[in-house]
Amino acid sequence: MINFTFSYPTKVYFGEGSAEKALDAELGKYGGTVMLAYGGGSVKKHNIYDEILKLLTKAGKKVVDFPGIMPNPTYAKVQEGVGLAQKENVDFILAVGGGSVIDCCKVIAAQTMLDEDIWNLEYVKGQFPTKGIPMGAVVTASGTGAEMNAGGVITHEEKKWKGGIFGMAPVFAVLDPAYTMSVPPMQVLSGAFDTLSHAMETYLGTSDEDNVSDDVALAIMRNTVVNMRRLLKNMEDRKARSNLMWDSAMAENGILKCGRLTDFQAHQIEHQLGAYTDCNHGQGLAVIHPAYYRHIVGDADDKFTRFGKVVFDADTAEAGIDALENFIKECGLPTKMSQLKSTVEITPEVLRQVADTCNIIKSGPRELDREEIYEILMECL
Numbered sequence: 001m002i003n004f005t006f007s008y009p010t011k012v013y014f015g016e017g018s019a020e021k022a023l024d025a026e027l028g029k030y031g032g033t034v035m036l037a038y039g040g041g042s043v044k045k046h047n048i049y050d051e052i053l054k055l056l057t058k059a060g061k062k063v064v065d066f067p068g069i070m071p072n073p074t075y076a077k078v079q080e081g082v083g084l085a086q087k088e089n090v091d092f093i094l095a096v097g098g099g100s101v102i103d104c105c106k107v108i109a110a111q112t113m114l115d116e117d118i119w120n121l122e123y124v125k126g127q128f129p130t131k132g133i134p135m136g137a138v139v140t141a142s143g144t145g146a147e148m149n150a151g152g153v154i155t156h157e158e159k160k161w162k163g164g165i166f167g168m169a170p171v172f173a174v175l176d177p178a179y180t181m182s183v184p185p186m187q188v189l190s191g192a193f194d195t196l197s198h199a200m201e202t203y204l205g206t207s208d209e210d211n212v213s214d215d216v217a218l219a220i221m222r223n224t225v226v227n228m229r230r231l232l233k234n235m236e237d238r239k240a241r242s243n244l245m246w247d248s249a250m251a252e253n254g255i256l257k258c259g260r261l262t263d264f265q266a267h268q269i270e271h272q273l274g275a276y277t278d279c280n281h282g283q284g285l286a287v288i289h290p291a292y293y294r295h296i297v298g299d300a301d302d303k304f305t306r307f308g309k310v311v312f313d314a315d316t317a318e319a320g321i322d323a324l325e326n327f328i329k330e331c332g333l334p335t336k337m338s339q340l341k342s343t344v345e346i347t348p349e350v351l352r353q354v355a356d357t358c359n360i361i362k363s364g365p366r367e368l369d370r371e372e373i374y375e376i377l378m379e380c381l
C-alpha cells in the first residue's frame, strides 16, 4: 500500500424519502438564498423539481433558479452560474441532476469566491481553490459518482479541452433511487457502464499484491454487471437501480483509490473525444475500452486474468476482454464510433486531434504514446 490521506467530505442520505430528511437536517446550517441548479428539464417533467422546491420553501429559503445545465457542461455555463450566484448573493447551491449538473455546480461554487479565473489557477499555476459556496447534490441519474468528490469535469469549448477542475465537494448528497426511475434505459446503462469503467480503471492502476482496494474494486465491478443484467431483464427493477446507485458512489468516492495508483487512460481518451464530438460519456467509454484493453493485456496479464474470472467467469485474460465486449453488445451500448451520437462526423482527422491532445497516464499497465492512442481510436472507427 502506498501512503494516503482519506476523509469523507460528503454526508450521504440514501434511500426513499431521503431528500426531505436531508434538506430538513442540513439547510438550517446555511444562509437564506439557495441557487437551485438543474439540467434541461427532466426534473421538471418528472416532478422532482416541485418536490425539492417545496422543501426549500418549507425551509424558508429564497430560491434562485439556474436551469439549462447541459450534458458535458461547458466552461461558459460555469461562468453564467457564477454571474448569477454573485448577483443574487447566493449562500448555498443545490445541484439537482446527474453528473453534469453536479460537476457544473462544484466549479461554480469555487469560482464564485475566487478573484481569478479557476482555469488559470489550476492549469497554469497548479494551485487549487480552498474555499467556495457550500453546495449539496440531489442525484437524479447515477453512474458518475460525482456526488461524493470535489472534481468537476468541464468542457472548455474555446480550448477544445474536456477535463477535471477541482471545485467544492458537496457537503451532503441525496441518493434516492426513486428519482432515477425516469432515466431512459440507454442513459441508465451508459451511466452504469461509466461506474464499471471507474472500477476497472482504478483496478488497472499500479497496486501491490493482494491489495485490498483491488478486491473492493472487483466486487464493485461484479455487482455492477450483475445489476445491469437485472435491469436488462426488467428496467423497472428498483433494487437493481438502488445497487447501481451505490456502486456508482462507491466507485468514485475515493475508497477504491486508497493505497494505490490509478490508470484512467480510457477516461482521458474519452474526455477528449467528448471535447471534439460532445458524445455521451459512458457510451464513449464503451467504444474505447475493449480496443484499449487489447493493447495493454500483455502488460497486466495477471490483473486481466483475475478481472475476467471474477467479473465474467472467463478462463483467460483475453477471454475476459472478449466477455467485456460481448457484455457491451448485450447492453446495446455502442462498440464503434459510428454508433455514437456526435456533433461532428467522426473522421480519422478528428481522432488524430483527440490522440494529440488527450492526457497520457503513467501509472497504468503501460504508458502509451500518441501513435498508439491514435491506433486504438482508429480500431474503434
Ligand code: NZQ
Binding pocket: 038, 039, 040, 041, 042, 043, 046, 069, 070, 071, 072, 073, 097, 098, 099, 100, 101, 103, 140, 141, 142, 143, 144, 145, 146, 149, 151, 152, 153, 179, 180, 181, 182, 183, 184, 187, 191, 194, 252, 267, 281, 282
Ligand atoms: O438535462 P436533463 O433534462 O436533466 O436530462 C438529463 C440528461 O439528458 C437526463 N436525466 C437526468 N436525470 C434524469 C434524466 N432523465 C430522466 N429522469 C431523470 N431523473 O440524463 C441525461 C444525462 O445527464 P448527465 O448528468 O449528463 O449524465 P451523467 O450523470 O452520466 O454525467 C455525465 C457527465 O459527468 C462527467 C462526464 O464526463 C459528463 O460530463 N463525469 C464526472 C465525473 C466526476 N465528477 O467524478 C467522473 C466521470 O468519469 C465523468 O467524467
Ligand code: ZN
Binding pocket: 144, 194, 195, 197, 198, 267, 281
Ligand atoms: Zn467516468
